[in-house]
Amino acid sequence: MDFLNHHYSFQVKLLLSLIAVFSVAFIVFFILTFLKRFKRIKKNELKANYQNQIDTLLFELLFNQNVSVNKIALKFKNEIVPTKLIKKITLKSINALHRNYTGDLKKRIELFYIESELVNYSLEKLNSLNWAKVIEGIRDISNLKYQPAYEIILSKLKHSKTIVQKEAFIGVILLKGLDELIKNKDNQLYLDDWTQSNILYVIKRDQMTLPDNIEELFKSKNKTIILLGARILHYFQANHYLHLIENYLIQNPNSTIKPKLDSIINQLKNIHQ
């Protein structure tokens, strides 16, 4: 009987312990959920408030050419007093504006990025141990064409994370154009279709031009770069370079990228017709 009592006592203790643990866990998740929600509501209110101030400032930057960029940047630094959140919101806004405008307005945004010292915030990210932050930095700097950071971004091609290497690859193309792709043609980075679609996207968005020495790309030992080269020719509808793809296939008849290259050849031929 003692034996059974002992077991019963153990079962009850176990149940009581589990009830206590689960109850505490429930309270913790409950508090965390509502805390997160309230924090988000507060953050959104704050964001909306900051966004108004930033929009006013950026409106002045774009449409009041009488005011110098330096003066607006000073206003940003002294009157708005940029916190981390403000810097994030401003970067998001200027990135969006930079995509939408061309010419002088684009240049003013780029200058504001430097004068407001937002560029330093992006440069700091490049040294982060968190790879996601590094990507964020590369993206801001390359989108906003901060040329002095070229060497640092180039060095990220040797980052331990492949995802950062790919971003750096796109970053240097954004900074220096398609010549940079040719310069890095022997890089052994595996450019998957997703990365290639991103490269084609920036070529299109930034209205890059086809380099004269594009044939150099087809001397690459990296077959993903060959495929990218073919896709670039397709994008520019450069069927006068069709022979570059055809020659590659003659030399590499069993290449794994053959079906994709064949498809591009067909599409280029159709353009010709």
Add this chain to the structure above:
Amino acid sequence: MTGIHWLDIAIHAFNYFILVFAISVMVSYLFLAVISAFALKAYHKKNRFVNYNALLALPDAPSVSLIAPAYNEGKTIIENVKSLLSINYNNFDVIVVNDGSKDDSIPILIDAFELEITNEIFSPQIETKEVKAIYRSKNPSYSKLVVVDKFNGGKADALNTGINISTKPYVVCIDVDCIMDKDVLLKLAKPFLEKSEKRIIATGGVVRIANSCIIKSGKLIKVNAPDNWVARIQVLEYLRAFLLGRMAWSKLDGLLLISGAFGMFDREIVIESGGYNTKTVGEDMELIVRMRRYMIDNNREYAVQYIPDPLCWTEAPESYEILRKQRSRWTRGTMETLWLHKKMMLNPKYKTIGLLSYPYWLMYEYLAPLIECFGLLVTILFICLGVLNWHFFGLLILMVYIFSVMFSMLAIYTEEATFRRYTTLSDLRKLVFIAHLEAIIFHPFTVYAAIRGNWEKIKGNKGWGEMTRKGFDKTNK
């Protein structure tokens, strides 16, 4: 204590059995939840900067056929098809397969989309019921639309017909009445573009409940927690299953189910492995298990991917009768799939799916309701005999109840920390409130439905059961 030694020992043994089973279920849920949390965090970190529109720049983006089987969907089919045609992607077509509808679906489609019969010849690679006609539109605006009219053969047969008709390398199998995110194909296609050594054979996404949500012109405008309690409880169920369950199974490479409402497949592998099985009501789960088994049996490297973004919104049953039919069918589908692939059980050749996923599904998805029912019957017997230890019983029920509420709260927290689709405080309160009732009013019902599923299987019921839907147009003006 009864004073009868052998009876006391039997009661203790029974108590231990129930306790150990309950704790093992809870530990497995928590284990999966922890893995999901890490996987979700990694997913968000990796995808927070992704510009899905970049994919549109790729001239040879994966070609996809959206296959939507339709049976008596005449009332809503125009809006549903228009919604599918407006998806943001550059390389897709929509194949609507009318599975011998008894209503006027075909005349409605012909009229709305200016369809005409084509003389297209296709070679069916999967056996299906006879195709009556294939229609295409005269209007170039609807050039992406193909409508297939066929004799009734069930959902699996209709999907197989769509797979036969498709000329694209990838197929997305959906329910025609689901509301899709406009970027659904961009998000589903991404894993196929990132492939390296392993061939991606399928990608699944999260299905969410659309009841009480605001939907206009086939697009989700605002997410609300459902007003109906039955539907609202299913929101919690789906959150737990998709965010805390399947995400983990995907991470463990043991995902056995991609929802029938929404999944993208490598067409070649689907055909090689025989297409959807028309003899089971769990054709979605059966296909994934068979495709995985096919790849392993043929020593081919493969992967099944899972995307935790809420991309597909569906209407959940709001009445207990419809829900009972749905859950009974799910039970029969699970039974049939597990039986068809019993060879995989604890078979090291099948790695995670043989050693972990299969036993888990058998134990905690299929057998759990039966064990619960058995426990309940023994408890009733103990009450009748006057030997029930009410103290132990009360504590056990309390522990299970608190775990259930806590786990739902964890799912709500995960949603709040990740996708945050329920934006109002009122929605959050509604979900937390219903989490307290679920274990009392809903769970016993699902156990009952699972038992009915077993009974129907024994009786030889092979049907789907009538699945009447209320329709989004009636809930949202």
